[in-house]
Amino acid sequence: MSMQDPAQTDLGFSDPNPQLGARYGRIQALAIPVVSVLLALAVGGILIYFQGVNPLTAYKVLFEAALGDEDGLLRVMQKSTPLILTGLAVVVGLRVGLFNIGVQGQLTAAAIGTAWAGYHFDLPMVIHIPFALGFGMLCGAAWASIAGVLRAYRNVSEVITTIMLNSIAISLADYLASRPFKEPGQPISRTPLIGDTAVLPTLGVVPVGFIIALIVSLFLGWFLIRTTEGFRFNTVGLNPSAARYAGISVKRTIVLAMAISGALAGMGGAVETMGIVGRFEPAFNAGLGFDGITIALLARANPIATIPAAILVGVLRTGAASLQFETGIEPEVVDVILALTLLFVAAPIVSRYIFRVNAERKHKSKLGVGA
Amino acid sequence: MRARWAWTLTVIVLVGIMFSYTQDEIKTTSVLSFSLRYAVPLIIAAMVGLICERSGVINIGIEGQLLISAFAGFFGAALTGSLILGTLFGIGTGLIMGALFAVGAVSWKMDQIIAGTIINIIATGLTSFFYVQGQVLPGNTPIVAIPFLKDLPLVGPVLFNNGLFTYAAILIVVILQIMLFFTIWGLRTRAVGEKPSAAETSGINVQRTRFVNVTFAGGLAGVAGAYLSLEAAGTFERGFTAGRGFTALAIMIFGAWNPVGAFAAALFFGLTQGVASQLQADQVVEIPPQFINMLPYVMTIVLLALVAGRVRPPAAVGKPYEKD
Numbered sequence: 001m002s003m004q005d006p007a008q009t010d011l012g013f014s015d016p017n018p019q020l021g022a023r024y025g026r027i028q029a030l031a032i033p034v035v036s037v038l039l040a041l042a043v044g045g046i047l048i049y050f051q052g053v054n055p056l057t058a059y060k061v062l063f064e065a066a067l068g069d070e071d072g073l074l075r076v077m078q079k080s081t082p083l084i085l086t087g088l089a090v091v092v093g094l095r096v097g098l099f100n101i102g103v104q105g106q107l108t109a110a111a112i113g114t115a116w117a118g119y120h121f122d123l124p125m126v127i128h129i130p131f132a133l134g135f136g137m138l139c140g141a142a143w144a145s146i147a148g149v150l151r152a153y154r155n156v157s158e159v160i161t162t163i164m165l166n167s168i169a170i171s172l173a174d175y176l177a178s179r180p181f182k183e184p185g186q187p188i189s190r191t192p193l194i195g196d197t198a199v200l201p202t203l204g205v206v207p208v209g210f211i212i213a214l215i216v217s218l219f220l221g222w223f224l225i226r227t228t229e230g231f232r233f234n235t236v237g238l239n240p241s242a243a244r245y246a247g248i249s250v251k252r253t254i255v256l257a258m259a260i261s262g263a264l265a266g267m268g269g270a271v272e273t274m275g276i277v278g279r280f281e282p283a284f285n286a287g288l289g290f291d292g293i294t295i296a297l298l299a300r301a302n303p304i305a306t307i308p309a310a311i312l313v314g315v316l317r318t319g320a321a322s323l324q325f326e327t328g329i330e331p332e333v334v335d336v337i338l339a340l341t342l343l344f345v346a347a348p349i350v351s352r353y354i355f356r357v358n359a360e361r362k363h364k365s366k367l368g369v370g371a
Numbered sequence: 372m373r374a375r376w377a378w379t380l381t382v383i384v385l386v387g388i389m390f391s392y393t394q395d396e397i398k399t400t401s402v403l404s405f406s407l408r409y410a411v412p413l414i415i416a417a418m419v420g421l422i423c424e425r426s427g428v429i430n431i432g433i434e435g436q437l438l439i440s441a442f443a444g445f446f447g448a449a450l451t452g453s454l455i456l457g458t459l460f461g462i463g464t465g466l467i468m469g470a471l472f473a474v475g476a477v478s479w480k481m482d483q484i485i486a487g488t489i490i491n492i493i494a495t496g497l498t499s500f501f502y503v504q505g506q507v508l509p510g511n512t513p514i515v516a517i518p519f520l521k522d523l524p525l526v527g528p529v530l531f532n533n534g535l536f537t538y539a540a541i542l543i544v545v546i547l548q549i550m551l552f553f554t555i556w557g558l559r560t561r562a563v564g565e566k567p568s569a570a571e572t573s574g575i576n577v578q579r580t581r582f583v584n585v586t587f588a589g590g591l592a593g594v595a596g597a598y599l600s601l602e603a604a605g606t607f608e609r610g611f612t613a614g615r616g617f618t619a620l621a622i623m624i625f626g627a628w629n630p631v632g633a634f635a636a637a638l639f640f641g642l643t644q645g646v647a648s649q650l651q652a653d654q655v656v657e658i659p660p661q662f663i664n665m666l667p668y669v670m671t672i673v674l675l676a677l678v679a680g681r682v683r684p685p686a687a688v689g690k691p692y693e694k695d
Contacts, residue, residue, distance in 0.1 A: 047500070099484050150672070154679045159431055159484060161675065163617045164668040171668075175661035290495075293488060335496030342492060346485050347475055 036344035044337040062319030080314030084213040085268030086292025087306040094301040096257040097237040102162025104289025105169035106140040110266030112173040113139035115280035118194025128197040140266015148258025152251040190281040200275035209271035220303040410641035415595035416619030417633040422588040427564040427687040432490030434616025439494040440465040440596025445607035449506040461597030469589010480691035536598040548630040564685035621671040627682040
């Protein structure tokens with residue numbers, strides 16, 4: 001699989017308007033993810049039922065904990081912030097036909113880099129925040145570029161290299177936090193706290209990181225659909241041979257897309273470090289990168305749709321903690337629900353049903369029955 | 372070109388082992404035994420990837436298939452009190468996961484990478500959700516020494532004094548090598564992976580061949596998973612397959628989609644890990660443990676970068692089959 005021509009990779013998500021309009025109407029494009037989530041919640045409910053808890057009670061606890069009060073909403077926003085960014089990282093990859101499973105590693109590389117930039121320097125806030133954020137993004141971009149360059153110039157599958165780079169990043173960060181960057185006099189491996197000047201503030205009740213993530217989503221939506229570079233991305237993703245024929249450098253586009261993807265993942269790690277954790281501690285951000293894959297597929301590789309998809313995952317993850325506390329249900333039930341959602345979205349089960357209903361209706365209206 | 376490169380490496384490694392054996396028999400034997408044990412799940416998992424890709428299907432869900440069969444094997448054995456039943460649970464679960472992947476990647480013609488990712492995410496979710504602490508296995512898997520052969524110098528204790536899974540792995544490689552290149556099944560499988568439209572014209576049912584092979588490969592993943600929890604680790608932890616399913620794909624590529632080649636690649640992989648661990652244990656070099664952990668992943672990337680372009684995957688790999 002590593003040696004196939006990039007021309008042969010088409011994940012089907014590179015269409016600037018994926019499956020909207022042409023085959024499905026707008027309502028169907030929205031209905032597929034919504035129905036998928038509901039189905040997944042239903043199946044998750046069966047699992048909860050077999051654990052001896054009323055599923056309705058469990059879901060009530062889950063959603064109330066996340067959406068019931070200001071405190072819950074704040075936690076949802078905090079949780080969703082890195083998820084929006086990791087989701088976008090996967091989206092950018094999908095647009096050029098790359099499957100970046102290495103978001104977790106890029107985020108980890110950025111988190112340790114940001115922590116270092118945050119505690120090692122003493123700068124005024126206006127410089128320190130952009131510096132630490134930018135340094136984290138750079139770490140993420142550099143880490144992803146290894147896979148990007150290998151893909152573009154040696155034709156090595158990014159799927160394998162990014163997975164391997166995940167494990168390497170986690171070990172490397174673990175080493176850095178236990179030796180050179182370790183907080184002195186502490187038994188556990190972790191870096192010192194970042195300086196106050198590097199902490200992302202909260203505007204009223206809204207964390208600044210959340211606002212940044214929203215702006216980045218909108219910017220990326222504009223970038224992918226309205227700019228020349230975005231056009232190049234989509235062309236390479238749709239048909240690399242045609243792109244090459246049109247004079248687009250496929251290699252350069254692959255490297256650039258992977259670097260941007262890594263920078264977005266890195267931003268996720270940086271924002272998490274600067275806004276919530278305040279230092280690097282191994283395994284504190286586990287899972288954020290993998291949720292990004294689910295979110296990107298749920299959003300059908302659309303940067304704007306990434307926002308609600310990430311918030312949904314954020315709500316489930318936030319509520320899961322209370323679920324365990326109040327009902328004893330393992331929070332991992334959320335992993336099962338998300339996996340099922342992904343299955344229903346990506347597999348043609350739901351879409352085929354909705355599509356068929358729609359086709360029948362059209363057929364009937366042609367016959368003058370349903371019109 | 373590539374064959375010469377591979378032979379040179381093999382000769383260097385063998386000479387190195389011989390030299391080391393003359394210096395320290397016990398240590399050499401223990402390093403080689405470690406290497407083989409490390410390689411066993413990689414060998415079997417690489418065969419899973421190989422069967423799938425030879426049929427034209429990229430299976431990146433091997434990791435998930437390993438994880439969930441290791442889970443089923445462990446808890447099956449712990450709850451029934453029988454290692455044999457546990458192994459069967461593991462293999463059965465592998466077959467189910469193989470069939471599930473085949474439904475998505477073959478029948479529904481989903482993007483194969485996404486179908487594999489779903490398998491991985493489902494496996495992580497289910498094994499985490501149903502995980503319970505404090506279960507123990509009813510016993511250890513037996514070590515079976517083969518009479519006479521076990522007394523050979525060096526190869527005896529390394530190759531012929533092992534658990535059943537290790538022999539199974541070697542047997543699977545040999546059988547698969549023969550089946551792939553000398554039987555009708557092999558010819559059909561390769562045809563389906565190289566040029567499915569031609570295969571269909573000559574009367575081979577492409578979809579069915581792919582479905583059966585991918586499901587069967589899932590059963591093999593079940594064997595590898597059962598080995599991990601029942602023989603290698605004797606326990607199960609969340610996410611403990613630690614990327615072996617992906618490393619196996621890299622090993623399949625180094626082996627140029629050839630069972631014996633992948634076998635050799637997996638052994639080489641195990642050997643580097645064994646040597647590194649021994650160097651650390653002897654305190655010859657001071658390597659932080661994190662760097663030992665990183666070694667197989669770094670090697671995967673470096674070797675992929677070196678080998679890339681010298682080997683050719685099956686032509687139709689990754690493409691769902693559409694009738695013309």
